[in-house]
Amino acid sequence: MAINYAKHDEEFYGVFKLLNGEEVLGRAVLTVDGNESLVFIQEPVAVHIVQKPLDDNKMARGIGFAKWQQLSDEDFYIIREKDILTVSSMSKDVIFMYETYINGEEGTAEKKARMKLDPSKYKSLGYIGKVEEYRSKLEDLFKDT
DSSP: OOOOSSOOSSOEEEEEEETTSOEEEEEEEEEEETTEEEEEEEEEEEEEEEEEEOSTTOEEEEEEEEESSTTOOOOEEEEEGGGEEEEEEOOHHHHHHHHHHHHHHHOOHHHHHHTTOOGGGGGGGTOOOOHHHHHHHHHHHHHHO
């Protein structure tokens, strides 16, 4: 049975909860091989919850990222559907934190250029185009009526 609640063959920023309890984030594409969905995930990171006791019996909490496969030089992995509990999209804030972490890890100019976050990749988050482009299209539309 294929994962049928997520769009296939289109790259997205995904959050994958695995059956072993790990939460893995990365740029991913879902595809079908035979009767099973596969996730091709690039630059995956594991989520770590950080807690620090403070004075007055209070607790500071936060999240951090770590390279998912610590001892591998690969940045691309395949996860089988049978190992996945659930799939969801990253929020805009988490995408920014993820990209900041990835760019900080790699430090290359190419990765830093991605930091600008090409909005055309966010159609699933409501992006339809640049304001200037659509303003002129709307003005032309209203002129014609």
